[in-house]
Amino acid sequence: MDDLEFRRALLADPKSTDTQVLDAIASDPKKLAFSNELKQLNQKMLEASQIKVPDGLAHRLLLRQSMAQHTQRRSRRKYMQFAMAASIAMVFGLSFVFWQQPSNSLSLSEHAIAHVIMEGNYALGANEDITMQQVNLKLARFGGEFTSQVSQVYYANYCDFNNVKSLHLVMQGESGKVSVFIVPHEQAFKADNLTEGKWNSQSFDFSTASLVVVSEAPADASSMKEKLVKSLIFSA
Structure with missing residues (x-):
């Protein structure tokens, strides 16, 4: 069993009793x-999920998010959606700290897929109407810019990508939503392509950052990567 097969097997089931996996470990x-x-990691995630959420925390997180996004009006229904998302985000945040300890054991695509899996529907379920201007304001932090409108953007926020502050986007692909990561070259990551279960990842190295696209549809990952590569530029 090679390293990639071994990692895939354990990522799918950390408690695997498969003979090949056990022999490889031994x-x-x-x-x-x-x-x-x-x-x-699994144990800490379990412990984190059992932590009692302090009273009022969801409301404080929601208020901070609302101020940061300069949202003027929110309906009661949307308020409850974001309050729930804030509570879920706290649990994911606690567990994600442990997941993203510095390590070279996972590739760029593996980290991206793990990030999407860990977040679940938190980002993929977003349905915001974000302009390319807003995306470029965030992207400017990394010296990058989109020169054209590639696709509808539902989500745009900074994230912790293996301890590297990166930009996480959710965009509309040809057959569904795709996750996009723009990761500055602060770690020794290299562009690679990977299929992990139902997830497909395509990546590309620019001069100062890497682009990673994750989708359930291989064609979406490939076509979105090509569109973004043509539209995305970085200053020297």
Whole structure:
């Protein structure tokens, strides 16, 4: 069993009892360490999910988000949606701290897919109407700019990508939503392509940052990457 097959097997089931997986763990200290790391992550995620949410925390998080986004009016229904999202985000945030400890054991695409899986429907379920101007304001932090409107943008926010502050977008692909990450070159990541379960990832290295597109549809990941590469530029 090679390293990629081993990682895929453990990411799918950290407690796998497959004979090949167990033999690989027993014969390779690095694989044993990776297995222990995933088991610890699962345990910490379980502990984090059992933490009692302090009274009023969801409201404070919602208020901060509202101020940051300069939202003037919100209906009661949308208020409840964001309050729930804020509570879920706190749990994901606690667990994500443990997931994103500095490590070179995962590739650029593996990190992107793991990020999407860990967030669940939090970003993919967003339905905001974000202009390319707003996206470029955030992208300017990394010296980047979109020169044309590629697709509708539902979500645009900074995220922690293996301890690198990056830009996370959710855009409309040809057959569904796609997740897009723009990651500055602060870690030794290299562009790669990967299919992990139902997820497909395509990436591209610019001079100062990498672009990663994750989608359930391989054609969406590929076509969106090509469109973004043609439209995205970075200053020297």
